[in-house]
Amino acid sequence: MTLSDHTLKEIRELPPKYPHIRSAVMPALDLVQEELGMLTQEAMTQVAQALQVDPGYVEGVATFYSLFHLEPVGKHHLYVCNNLSCQLRGAEELLTHIKESIGVSEYGQVSADGLFSVEPVECLGACEYAPMLRADHRFHYDLTPAKIDTLLKEWRGDREGKKARKEAHPRAGSH
Amino acid sequence: MPAATELRGSHGKAAGPVLTKDFGTADLYKLAVYEKIGGYQAWRKALTTMQPAEVTGEVKASGLRGRGGAGFPTGTKWGFLPPPDGGPRYVVVNADESEPGTAKDRYLMENHPHQLVEGILIACYAIQAHHAWIYIRGEYDLQHDLVAAAIAEARTAGYLGEQPLGTEFPIDIHLYRGHGAYICGEETALLESLEGKRAQPRSRPPFPAVKGAWGRPTLLNNVETLSTLPWIISNGGAAYAKFGTEKSPGTRLFTVSGDVQRPGNYEMELGKPFSHLINDLAGGPFPGHSIKVWWPGGCSAPVLTGEMLETPSDMESLAAIGSMGGSGGVIVADDRRCVVRCAYRLLQFYAHESCGKCTPCRVGGNWAVRTYERVLAGEGTAADLATFDRIQTGLAAGRCLCGLGDSAGWVIQWTMERFRDEYEEHILRHTCSVEAAARA
């Protein structure tokens, strides 16, 4: 998958916002992931060309940070915190429940309908609301299996992902 | 844009005296509300009536110490920057809060973003920087938007921009999103990430004050540290120093999480005992249970036992019992929890978040995880106690490039030190009486 001209144009406009061109790599990858849902080789190559590095540089950066996806994810990707504070309050049970509910056997696997994928993540910094998860650029707090069921139901009813897009954060980049 | 959700912490009646004094005010994140309660007066005071050195002087007088983890005196840190040479210099705000059990920077940003913006402006003026970069962790979407909106509001209102408050001190604040790497909380790794690289800590010297972001002098401060500045400038450093102890003045915002009845963010004067924080403010353990183990400052601060709850919260008292103030994230676990399993979870975290640059951390974390897995699977041998010891010695003792390795080593070291019988039970008898009792 390659990038649209529109996104490429936005990427080319990034460098002047930073003191050095390499600072634009991650904001550019944000734009890629926003458009394609993941980072493809073709898109990373396009980013590299636009930012005057070899694609290997982009690949090295992309594989370092856990928020970049180099494999496809579901339309709603669930980041479930299971670090200690959340684990103490039932994160493991929650993860098992989510996997069963969306019908996947492994983390990172995309559900058959393409709607969901789930991964356990390290502390998301909302420990007083444990257990919690992040999906579609939003935190969801004080989770229980029942709350998960409600969320999943809501997302299943929103098959087009309109809500997800509406709630998406503003485009990356500096001010 | 609405605030996140129900506030949990020292708002309203239990509001703290400094950072959270205005919490509970409706729509506090809006500029108009903040201005109504005296917002940006400290910035006006600093910029229009004080010399940069005077600002630094007030901060030095306050005795404020960094709230990110290391607890280094803030004013002293500001003094490390070389005099301006005409080239760019930066204030970089560490908003990459990722220490397990720590959520206070998030709490400050989503509820009171203008207080942070004002603090950043004051710091910029003090060190004569015209650009600030807020490095905010990528998972903080709403917080990013709220801070961005606050910056935009402040710019429109003329608090920052080409001529803030009509002065010739152009100043701008930029946001930069992280992308999921705990190591970016380490200041030099943060700088690498800000420069668009793989976030691997730099060897020091040179220190960021001399050669930081994009090779230029840089001041790095944490969100909470900077959020404290408006109060200090408004009320004076001496007033701030009246809170807390002599060496750890002021208040700090603690996140209490885990096995307590009212988890939340609480501002508390330093020096008050943790029992006040955990039992009085956070509601204490659940009925029928007692606190067995707790981490006083994120999981990187060496673990303490339930008997140590009366420890005063100042950094010196913690250091005296082999721990540290750390990030202010207090994780509490009660008597149902197996310490070996907790340690395993934390080592998984450190292994996952090791950047891979230096050998001990890259190899040691993973080696520990594999050893814990074997022990927890009931396949431990008597040699594993020595193995754990080997790994923690290799990780700690300052042999790693940054503090992450030390922290990982301390988890092993101090859980073994304080709960050795649990380790021995796992390793030698291949059972866990704690979990067996909890299941029963």
Added chain:
Amino acid sequence: MTLTIDGHAVTVPKGTLIVEAAKLIGVEIPVFCYHHKLDPVGACRLCLVELSPGPPRAQTACTTPVAEGMTVRVTSPMAVKSRADILEFELTNHPLDCPVCDKGGECPLQDFTYRHGYPVSRVQEPRLHFAKPLPISDRIALDRERCVLCYRCTRYYDEVAWEQELTTNQRGVQSYIATQFDQPLQSVFSGNIIDLCPVGALTSRVWRFQSRPWDMDHTASVCSRCAVGCNVNLWERRGELMRVTARENVEIDDGWICDRGRFEYTHVNSPERLAQPRVQRRPAAWEEALSRIAAAIKGRGPRLGLSIPADITNEEAFLLARLLNGPLRGARVVMPGRTSLPGPPANQLAIKDLDGCRTIVVVAADVRADAPIVNLRVKKAVAKSGARLLTVNPELIDFDRHPGVEHVAYEPGHAAAAVRKLFDHPLLQEGPVGILYGDSAGAEDGAAIATAVAWLAKEIGAKVMPLYRATNERGVLALGILNGDSLDGCEYVFTWGQALAGGVPKGVRFLACWDDFARPYHDRAQVVIPAVTFAEDQGSYTNLEGRVQFLVPPLQPKPPLRQGWEVLQDLGLALGLGSDYLGIFQVQRDAAAAYPALAALAVPPAPAPPPAPVAMGAARP
């Protein structure tokens, strides 16, 4: 600054790293990530030492500069234990496959483990596994299990070569070195990562499994592939050239060589090489072959055409010049593959002086192709010394990807005019300025560019470096024997070395060829004689900055093969020239006396320095 290291006082300049100070007095501080040509990073933590004054923890000697009065303890119990622990960590996942590892025998990990490690391993966990070995180009293999992640290779790529096709992927213990999207490496500088690798993770596929380091001998020679004259070690075993490695000369190559120099050597050992003189395709003695040639070419004037190889030595060129001044007077002489640049300029810029340039201008040349290691030196000047770079080319070249490099484009064919217009360019107003120029791979008029560059250099007080392409182009130009670009119209042709670009001209009545391999047009030759290669030939080259350097061949020519100077001297005898050099030193003395540019030949090559004493490390814990 004076400090003591394990009780030995040493005085070094301010800013020196402890690890370098220790080298001076032969105290071994083991390192993996540290390399003196790369920025220190403090990643491997193997160089831990105890400092006083200093914190109560071991400190990395590779990142800590010395201080006056500092006491460094390499052998204190704390330092010794720290390093042994680090080595144990390194070996947690490293396979114990030294018996089948090419690095065995010259492996720092192996050596350091013996000298600094624990005597036994206490690791119980299974080792991590990766697919191996992984070809990462036709010439290099990667074994990720052996890798200790010192990042020398990736740092070299980014810092020195300004390329990022080799990087680290993933993080933590999952980190591994990878080429971009697993594509083969493309860089012309890739081979240096083999020399840099402190373990057996990056190995040469060309040399792989050929020999053990201790079974080989090596000579300190010079690369014959281009005009830069990088210093190399040529490794020999049982009469075969086994491999070529870099030999650091800070004034020329700074320790790097390009892939042509490193990997283009296997032809030396080829069984297909010509070994026997032939006359009319039947084997013949040298005397017969040379007298046939002499009889055919003597006194032919401009009807004789001679093509000479790019890597002709100064000595061979000198002997040839004698023939051209005598029995072969008037012959046309060409050197295929050379530039159209004229002889040496007046104000030569030395390669090492690039380091001190404020501004570097590159005119009509792709330095990466023409003079690869000069390309790296320019990058060093920009990255490490803050030099400003201006490229003057019709198209962007590899330098232009670096932020801050300025580019001036011109219409192809108008390079000289573009150079003259640089006169008031803002970047040239502050010196020292160095101007590198080529002929755009033959697309531009080299003489016109040289004239324009000389004018500009004089106006602004710059120094210049012509980027000759042929190995000894500069040496041959100094003798003034080249007088054409083509042998068209010549009836008597003697080709030496690489094939003529346009083939053998029509209407040739006599063809003699001197070559190391058979070529199709040899079928038409009356006489074919075998040539030696750089691994057997004695002599010297003049590099593009005018420096004369000696070849030190590790191999003897296998009879009946003869050295180039011997053949030329015997050809001279056959042509009636009364001279008889007994050895190459005589040739060199005469050449030095006859040509100022070859004055350096009067000084015979210095013997190779003795190997550095093995620095003894700390006692084992």
